[in-house]
Amino acid sequence: MTATPLLDVRDLRVRVGAKEILKDVNFSINTGEIHAIFGPNGSGKTTLLNALMGFSGYTVSGEIWFKGQNIIALPTDERARLGLGISFQRPPTIRGVKLRELITASARRNGELLEELARGLNLLDFLDREINVGFSGGEIKRAELLQLLLQDPDLVLLDEPESGVDLENIHLIGEYTNHVLGRKHTPNGIRTLKQIYAQSRKSGLIITHTGHILEYVNVDVGHVLMEGRIACQANPREMLHTIRDCGFKECYRCFRQGEKT
DSSP, X not given: OOOXXXXXXXXEEEEETTEEEEEEEEEEEOTTOEEEEEOXXXXXXXXXXXXXXXXXXXXXXXXXXXXXXXXXXXXXXXXXXXXXXXXXXXXXXXXXEXXXXXXXXXXXXXXXXXXXXXXXXXXXXXXXXXXXXXXXXXHHHHXXXXXXXXXXXXXXXXXXXXXXXXXXHHHHHHHHHHHHTTSOSOOTTOSTHHHHOOOOOOEEEEEOSSOGGGGTSOOOEEEEEETTEEEEEEOHHHHHHHHHHHTTHHHHXXXXXXXXX
16 A cells, blocks of 8 residues: 655646746655755746745645645645745845744744754854844854754755855754754754654755755655756756766756657
């Protein structure tokens, strides 16, 4: 008997104004699987994640099945309560709201973990600062991971978690991305998580341009998104090797051949 996918996207089409960004996108993610999406700039990768979260500004058709429910008409807050969570590529700066306040409002996990997790991510001094105001690229990414750790989503959407992160921070980002995904249970310096953080493996969908995150996260399935469609699905490391050697020209060739057949 085949298990029902945690996420099942069927014939998803997304428009921004009169422009069609995504065209009949189909893929599924099983419980505990991590998928990566590669693709050239402008192919619709960020639009896909935003559509899955239900953000405004998009005209969406098709079906998005999550935990056996078609969530295509649900607002963002209800999708989050069901267990969807996202880390933005370029999260907004929010003046007048402190990071601590935002996390406390959205946390599913015990709020007592906040300061301990913040210490592990070198963010203790940022909890009472306005969200992302004056943060560096690495600090922004670490703050996003802190929010996800306490939100505790079942499906984690990560939009280029390594972008804007220097070499000093990339290892920490990779380590804590694994913690968010349930692949490690005791982050360095965290004492109380040993008993209460032994959660099941999460599912994930990661957008990556550089592929650096694959050096830290064991991704199960790779997809190439081109011209608003899923062009292919394969081993993510083999995909990344081909893209690094040939760029996306080989992907374009395969994509064009598939359109003709």
